[in-house]
Amino acid sequence: MRVLLIYPKRDPDSNVRTQFSMERVHELTFWPLRGKSYGLQFNGLEALASLTPDWVDLTVVNENLREVDLDANVDLVAITVMVTNATRAYQIADHFRRRKIKVVMGGYHPFMIPQNSLVHADAICTTEAEYVWEQMLTDARDGKLKQIYEQTHKTDMTKMLHLSRVKRWEWLHQVSLTLQASRGCPFSCDFCSIVQMLGHDMRYKSPENLCRELEVIFKNDIMGRIFYRPIFFVDDNIFGHPKTMKELLRAIIKLRARYPHFKPVFGSQMTINVYKDKEALALLEEAGFYNIFMGLESQDPETLRSYNKLHNIAFKYDDAIQTMREHGMEVIASFIFGTDSDTLASFDAAYDFFDRCNVLYPYFNILTPTANQW
Numbered sequence: 133m134r135v136l137l138i139y140p141k142r143d144p145d146s147n148v149r150t151q152f153s154m155e156r157v158h159e160l161t162f163w164p165l166r167g168k169s170y171g172l173q174f175n176g177l178e179a180l181a182s183l184t185p186d187w188v189d190l191t192v193v194n195e196n197l198r199e200v201d202l203d204a205n206v207d208l209v210a211i212t213v214m215v216t217n218a219t220r221a222y223q224i225a226d227h228f229r230r231r232k233i234k235v236v237m238g239g240y241h242p243f244m245i246p247q248n249s250l251v252h253a254d255a256i257c258t259t260e261a262e263y264v265w266e267q268m269l270t271d272a273r274d275g276k277l278k279q280i281y282e283q284t285h286k287t288d289m290t291k292m293l294h295l296s297r298v299k300r301w302e303w304l305h306q307v308s309l310t311l312q313a314s315r316g317c318p319f320s321c322d323f324c325s326i327v328q329m330l331g332h333d334m335r336y337k338s339p340e341n342l343c344r345e346l347e348v349i350f351k352n353d354i355m356g357r358i359f360y361r362p363i364f365f366v367d368d369n370i371f372g373h374p375k376t377m378k379e380l381l382r383a384i385i386k387l388r389a390r391y392p393h394f395k396p397v398f399g400s401q402m403t404i405n406v407y408k409d410k411e412a413l414a415l416l417e418e419a420g421f422y423n424i425f426m427g428l429e430s431q432d433p434e435t436l437r438s439y440n441k442l443h444n445i446a447f448k449y450d451d452a453i454q455t456m457r458e459h460g461m462e463v464i465a466s467f468i469f470g471t472d473s474d475t476l477a478s479f480d481a482a483y484d485f486f487d488r489c490n491v492l493y494p495y496f497n498i499l500t501p502t503a504n505q506w
């Protein structure tokens with residue numbers, strides 16, 4: 133069975149620019165290769181590809197790197213959908229369905245608003261997919277697709293191994309490769325959909341399995357041997373269970389010692405309280421972490437309270453940025469604007485903070501409710 137697995141680009145007719153409009157910047161500045169380059173490798177496609185059985189002839193296309201062949205001779209089209217690329221995903225889906233080719237979808241958008249995706253797909257997955265992906269493929273092959281697939285249990289990450297398919301040439305066009313060490317987050321920020329899908333329990337991969345995944349990159353990636361290789365752990369809060377994160381970091385440090393010529397630069401997302409944990413900071417530094425995404429959201433305790441982001445209130449943002457920097461890490465400091473308590477002064481205060489702390493990577497979001505989030 134021939135399956136085309138697609139990560140669609142954003143709505144090509146939209147003028148909204150994001151970090152994914154970076155191709156031009158990459159071309160103009162440091163990217164040494166001609167042709168398209170793209171920010172982060174999309175981990176969802178890698179995860180699905182690694183779970184795909186051998187009887188499937190799989191083609192994976194990230195549309196930001198390569199055109200989707202709309203005339204492709206395939207038996208099934210599988211699309212990963214997030215809110216920002218849903219319009220484009222539906223265009224692609226409608227096209228293939230007009231050609232009488234079955235289309236399945238999964239990812240955060242079908243999880244949040246399944247009724248929306250079902251208009252354009254023959255079947256959708258509304259949960260993590262580790263335990264249903266093979267079933268979907270089998271049912272598609274046998275002409276027995278159901279409309280909705282969902283896992284009754286969360287994926288057991290301790291047993292999970294997502295071994296990347298080696299794509300040396302494509303990796304060169306990817307500014308950052310990605311892995312995932314954990315799922316879940318112990319906190320309950322009001323605006324966040326992560327815990328709705330992935331839950332509060334921290335589920336980590338075993339150090340052995342994570343290192344096996346990392347080793348595939350260390351062994352095969354050209355970039356890390358010649359220059360350096362950014363690798364982003366797409367975890368939502370890798371510091372969610374500090375003790376386990378530290379075990380993983382120790383394993384990574386050991387693995388790195390076996391590949392002295394490979395230069396990884398790691399990044400991930402974690403909560404601000406990490407800057408108070410000296411042991412964690414030392415391990416992150418030794419393992420080679422550089423860019424850390426932190427949801428700071430607002431400097432106003434009232435706003436943080438309204439977000440139920442209570443764990444941010446007790447900490448000093450300036451000290452956090454400085455302490456992380458002292459350990460070789462830059463913070464991607466993410467703010468949200470749009471609560472009722474925000475005023476014009478909130479923008480000035482944010483600007484002052486970014487300026488005062490010389491934040492290299494400011495990141496802004498507009499608070500946007502979606503279905504099931506009111």
Ligand code: B12
Pocket residue numbers: 142150151152171172173174175176177179180210211212213214215216217236237238239240241244256257259260261262265268312324325326366367368496497498502
């Ligand atoms: C890493 C990341 C980024 C990175 C890189 C994005 C990328 N290209 O990889 C950066 C920081 C750049 C980014 C940017 C943005 N992101 Co982001 N990001 C993530 C994050 C943390 C991890 C994504 C990931 O790789 N997960 C790991 C994989 C394995 O999980 P998965 O994709 O869910 O896939 C599993 C299942 O969903 C399912 N599945 C997925 N696809 C398919 C397809 C089929 C056919 C099937 C059967 C199953 C299936 O199987 C997989 C295995 O279980 C997620 C949160 C999260 N935990 O997923 C947010 C998340 C995807 N991002 C989100 C948002 C909103 C954004 C931004 C709009 C933020 C902004 N304001 O700019 C931008 C938009 C980017 C864009 N392309 O338009 C939202 C999307 C919400 C939604 N409803 O769609 C999320 C869910 C976070 C959140 N809750 O707010 N993001």
Ligand code: SF4
Pocket residue numbers: 317318319320321324325326327368369403427
């Ligand atoms: S700390 Fe981050 S991942 Fe956890 S609930 Fe809050 S916003 Fe979501």
